[in-house]
Amino acid sequence: MPIFPHTPHPGEDAGAAPQTLWTREFLLLFMLAMFANSYIAVFYSFEHWLVTLGIAPHWRGGLLSAMFVMVMLGRPVASVWVIRHNALPVMAMAIIVNSAAMFTYAHLDSPYDILLLRMTQGLALAAFSSSVVSVLVRCIPKGQSARGFALFSLTLLLPYSVVPLSSERLLPLLGGESRLYAAAGLMGVPALCMLIPLARKISAREASTAAAALSLRALLHALRHSGLGWVFLACTFFGSMTILVICFVKGLAQADGSSPSLFFTAYSSLVILTRLLSGNHLDTLPRMPVIYICCFCLALSLIGLAVGPAWMFLPLACLYGLGLGMLYPLLAAIIYDGSTPETRSINSNMMMLTFDFSATMGPLLGGTVISAGYGYPGVFLLAATVISLCAACAFRHSRTSRARAAR
Numbered sequence: 001m002p003i004f005p006h007t008p009h010p011g012e013d014a015g016a017a018p019q020t021l022w023t024r025e026f027l028l029l030f031m032l033a034m035f036a037n038s039y040i041a042v043f044y045s046f047e048h049w050l051v052t053l054g055i056a057p058h059w060r061g062g063l064l065s066a067m068f069v070m071v072m073l074g075r076p077v078a079s080v081w082v083i084r085h086n087a088l089p090v091m092a093m094a095i096i097v098n099s100a101a102m103f104t105y106a107h108l109d110s111p112y113d114i115l116l117l118r119m120t121q122g123l124a125l126a127a128f129s130s131s132v133v134s135v136l137v138r139c140i141p142k143g144q145s146a147r148g149f150a151l152f153s154l155t156l157l158l159p160y161s162v163v164p165l166s167s168e169r170l171l172p173l174l175g176g177e178s179r180l181y182a183a184a185g186l187m188g189v190p191a192l193c194m195l196i197p198l199a200r201k202i203s204a205r206e207a208s209t210a211a212a213a214l215s216l217r218a219l220l221h222a223l224r225h226s227g228l229g230w231v232f233l234a235c236t237f238f239g240s241m242t243i244l245v246i247c248f249v250k251g252l253a254q255a256d257g258s259s260p261s262l263f264f265t266a267y268s269s270l271v272i273l274t275r276l277l278s279g280n281h282l283d284t285l286p287r288m289p290v291i292y293i294c295c296f297c298l299a300l301s302l303i304g305l306a307v308g309p310a311w312m313f314l315p316l317a318c319l320y321g322l323g324l325g326m327l328y329p330l331l332a333a334i335i336y337d338g339s340t341p342e343t344r345s346i347n348s349n350m351m352m353l354t355f356d357f358s359a360t361m362g363p364l365l366g367g368t369v370i371s372a373g374y375g376y377p378g379v380f381l382l383a384a385t386v387i388s389l390c391a392a393c394a395f396r397h398s399r400t401s402r403a404r405a406a407r
Contacts (some may be wrong), residue, residue: 061367
């Protein structure tokens with residue numbers, strides 16, 4: 001699940017923000033997050049692993065979402081803590097716990113034990129992502145919000161472009177998904193190595209200069225009074241769609257005789273290419289029309305994956321990547337630019353909470369669809385419906401914003 005950019009802290013001079021996006025701090029955080037997300041990217045096969053263990057369908061959705069439930073519950077507390085204190089020790093501990101969790105899967109086969117491990121890992125992920133945000137939230141210069149979101153999101157996309165393809169080739173050698181997860185736990189080592197020079201660059205004072213007024217109450221107030229409620233809801237639907245695809249595309253691909261690893265490689269490559277080529281122009285695009293077009297492309301690709309012929313699998317994966325590549329940074333930029341310097345950090349954390357909630361609900365809804373007998377095509381038709389609701393929320397925000405501006 002994905003992490004966000006850098007704004008001046010409350011009371012900081014906005015004009016003092018650096019004009020170069022690729023500072024040393026940004027690059028170190030980029031590499032750190034990419035390594036840490038690499039050992040999460042292997043969970044594209046988690047639902048399939050549960051099938052091989054003989055876990056019942058009604059359990060699978062809950063086990064998929066358990067980690068994200070704990071991320072959602074833990075993030076508000078973790079966000080407040082790391083913004084008030086030095087985030088770097090919390091980040092280091094979270095990486096160690098997550099890596100240790102990856103080695104533990106090989107020794108579990110009971111749904112109760114797996115549930116406990118997923119909940120523990122979810123809390124560690126909440127601490128990790130909140131720590132990264134508390135540092136990264138200072139790294140995006142004024143006027144480069146969409147570009148910053150687009151580029152930093154590659155820390156999740158690059159692993160998904162490589163890890164599934166490599167994993168499918170390693171699985172026969174390793175002897176199963178649980179051993180693959182253990183091998184992926186080694187990605188915590190380079191992540192910690194990136195943290196050492198980062199700690200030298202960022203002082204404890206800089207990591208803890210947030211507004212003293214920040215609290216859980218401030219997060220709730222931001223949700224009610226930011227004027228971005230419809231955008232937060234759009235992000236929730238967008239996140240639900242992405243998690244449905246990530247969790248269930250391997251089952252759909254194997255049912256159609258297609259390669260799930262090629263799907264991840266194709267769509268993530270298109271996303272990366274789109275964001276790199278359009279990075280300098282994202283902040284100048286007409287946001288709402290492009291958002292509607294992206295949602296249409298995503299819905300079309302998901303319907304095609306659900307009901308189309310097998311030979312369309314790869315082209316539709318590319319269409320999916322094209323829509324995904326533009327949609328996320330534009331939604332994130334609306335929240336970034338619609339916030340004041342004082343509320344930007346809070347609203348960024350609220351956006352992360354919407355993704356946590358969608359990551360919680362998506363697997364549960366997908367598992368329910370499969371349990372009801374509609375299979376993997378039904379899950380992808382649900383995902384197409386969800387992204388259509390994202391477009392509807394964006395349209396509603398546009399109308400509300402124009403009405404507010406007219407008053």
